[in-house]
Amino acid sequence: MYRIKAIFSNVQLLKRIGITLLLLFIFRITTWIPIPLIDTSSITEFISGNDFLAILNNFTGNALGRFSIMAMGISPYITASIVVQMLQMDIVPVLKEWSEQGETGKQKLNKLTRVLGLVLAFVQSLVLLLGLGIAGSEFLPDILTPSPILYIYMSLVVTAGAAFAMYLADLITRKGIGNGTSLLIVAGIVTSLPSMATILWSKYITNGNGGWDIVLFITVILIYVAVLLGVTFLEIAKRRIPIQYANRQSGQGKTTSDLPIKLNTSGVIPVIFASTILSIPLSVSGMFGLDTTTSLGSWLDQIFNYQQPIGFVLYIGLIVVFSFFYAFLMLNPEKVADNLSKSNAYIPGVRPGLDTQNYIAKLMFKVTLLGTVYLVILAAMPIVTSIVFGFNANESQAVVLGGTSLLIIVGVAMETTNQIETEANNQEYKGIF
Numbered sequence: 001m002y003r004i005k006a007i008f009s010n011v012q013l014l015k016r017i018g019i020t021l022l023l024l025f026i027f028r029i030t031t032w033i034p035i036p037l038i039d040t041s042s043i044t045e046f047i048s049g050n051d052f053l054a055i056l057n058n059f060t061g062n063a064l065g066r067f068s069i070m071a072m073g074i075s076p077y078i079t080a081s082i083v084v085q086m087l088q089m090d091i092v093p094v095l096k097e098w099s100e101q102g103e104t105g106k107q108k109l110n111k112l113t114r115v116l117g118l119v120l121a122f123v124q125s126l127v128l129l130l131g132l133g134i135a136g137s138e139f140l141p142d143i144l145t146p147s148p149i150l151y152i153y154m155s156l157v158v159t160a161g162a163a164f165a166m167y168l169a170d171l172i173t174r175k176g177i178g179n180g181t182s183l184l185i186v187a188g189i190v191t192s193l194p195s196m197a198t199i200l201w202s203k204y205i206t207n208g209n210g211g212w213d214i215v216l217f218i219t220v221i222l223i224y225v226a227v228l229l230g231v232t233f234l235e236i237a238k239r240r241i242p243i244q245y246a247n248r249q250s251g252q253g254k255t256t257s258d259l260p261i262k263l264n265t266s267g268v269i270p271v272i273f274a275s276t277i278l279s280i281p282l283s284v285s286g287m288f289g290l291d292t293t294t295s296l297g298s299w300l301d302q303i304f305n306y307q308q309p310i311g312f313v314l315y316i317g318l319i320v321v322f323s324f325f326y327a328f329l330m331l332n333p334e335k336v337a338d339n340l341s342k343s344n345a346y347i348p349g350v351r352p353g354l355d356t357q358n359y360i361a362k363l364m365f366k367v368t369l370l371g372t373v374y375l376v377i378l379a380a381m382p383i384v385t386s387i388v389f390g391f392n393a394n395e396s397q398a399v400v401l402g403g404t405s406l407l408i409i410v411g412v413a414m415e416t417t418n419q420i421e422t423e424a425n426n427q428e429y430k431g432i433f
Contacts, residue, residue, distance in 0.1 A: 013177075013423045020176030023168050024187050030164065031063035031070045031188075035157050037150065038067060061188030069161035072125055074184045077117035077166050081181075082269065084113045089329055114166060120320040121162035126155040178419050182412040189405045220389065227381065231410045234374055237263040239367045241360070246344045257345075260362060267328055267411060270322035271404045273377045274315055278304045307383055316376055324365075324371040333361040378407060 039272070088095035095112075098105035129151050143348050165184060172180030204217035233409040240258040251391035281304045302308050306315035337357040349357045385391075 005193060010424050012032055016175065016177050016423070017420075020172050020183070023172050023176060024183065027070070027165065027168050027184060027187060028191070029062065030161065031061055031068050031073075032066065033069050035067050035069055035071070035154055038154060061191040063188070069130075069157055071158050071163060072121045072162045072165075073188060074162070074165045074169055074181055076121035076162050077113065077126060077197070078181060078185075080113045080117035080120055083377050084109060084116065086329065089332075116164060118159055118163055122155050122159040126151060127160035129154055144202035148367065177413060177416060179416055182408070183416070186409055186412045189409060191390070192405075216389065223385070227378075227406060228410065229404055231378065232414070234263055235407075235410055235414060239263070239363065240364065243340065243345050244348055246346065259336070259360075261331065261367050262371070264375060265364075265368060266323050266326035266371070266375075268374060268407045269326050270319045270372075271407070273322045274379075275306070275404075277318060278306055278311060278315055310381075313384065316380065319376055319379055320372050323375055324368055327368045327371070328361075328364065331364060333357045333364060336360055379404070 060070060060075070063070040063073055084095065088099045095109065096344055098108045101108075169180035169184050169211050172178070176183075200217060200220060204213040204220075207213065208217070239259040243257040243259055245257070281300050301311075303310055303314070305311040334357050337353065337360060340346060340356060341352050345357060347356055350356050
């Protein structure tokens with residue numbers, strides 16, 4: 001009650017919330033603006049038959065299915081930011097130098113990320129349009145014929161939409177409540193929840209036989225709520241390493257602290273990377289008309305489709321690899337041990353230097369192992385539940401029990417809530433005069 005009162009008594013925070021809602025509303029309107037010179041009536045079926053495009057369509061709030069100017073959304077910028085973040089980890093020396101130059105280096109990295117995001121948006125949209133053209137000319141009106149200039153023009157339109165999405169995300173971060181990029185993704189995912197409820201109601205209630213179908217309907221709802229609560233609890237879970245400062249007296253500040261290690265340090269990145277890598281061969285083969293009726297298409301489907309046994313094992317393996325890789329990339333034990341030594345801090349009972357590094361590495365391995373198991377279960381749940389409850393392809397894409405979407409929603413909701421509470425508790429003090 002106190003928190004709600006603090007929020008409504010903070011005029012500046014209310015303005016930020018209002019600006020955020022307005023910008024999200026503008027973003028949702030633009031997802032309905034179609035790309036000029038293209039017939040969107042037959043695109044939905046093509047996208048629903050491609051796993052990677054279906055995931056991307058979910059993140060864009062069905063903007064890709066409608067083939068609007070926001071077809072790529074904010075996804076190219078997210079991919080670019082991940083690439084830049086990984087390259088500055090001792091891979092590209094120049095980017096590492098920029099990351100150590102404070103605010104100036106941060107501005108350089110942000111500019112590079114934006115440029116790379118626009119390049120990726122153009123390349124992705126051009127490849128997608130070329131794939132649609134190869135799959136069939138019915139995606140273009142009868143009065144038009146495929147040509148390089150036409151494809152480049154439409155790709156530039158989609159790139160402009162991605163640039164506008166980046167601009168809106170930046171406005172939400174600076175003028176709104178923050179997390180602009182994440183909020184745009186969540187805005188797209190949340191719009192699919194009414195469709196999920198409609199499909200479940202139609203499957204089990206409207207077209208159901210009563211009795212057992214009603215039980216299944218209630219069961220699916222309870223599973224969704226249970227998974228939501230479980231993900232929330234596990235995203236909060238942390239392992240805290242006690243830290244003590246050697247040269248601080250009791251009157252000079254805290255002499256003890258802790259180093260928190262999240263159970264899921266890598267977040268949703270491993271699942272996105274794994275699904276993206278597996279979907280690339282299927283996307284290319286689908287664009288060239290290699291479906292499961294052909295020998296090569298069937299072979300690719302068996303290996304790279306994570307709903308098949310071999311593809312599922314490969315999918316889980318990639319999640320495990322990326323989970324450990326990204327966790328140790330985000331929290332490097334060597335750098336942590338070095339920073340503790342520079343701060344005259346140490347872990348009680350552990351010698352500074354190499355012993356501290358090894359201690360943190362072993363503890364991170366154990367925590368990451370538990371987090372990886374949790375991430376694998378969450379990623380496998382949509383596949384398992386779709387088989388158990390007998391969802392068809394369209395139903396399994398709309399009814400997602402677990403998976404990346406739920407993880408993103410929970411993570412962004414928790415982070416946004418913390419920012420709102422922090423802003424609400426900030427008090428402005430004015431002088432006597």
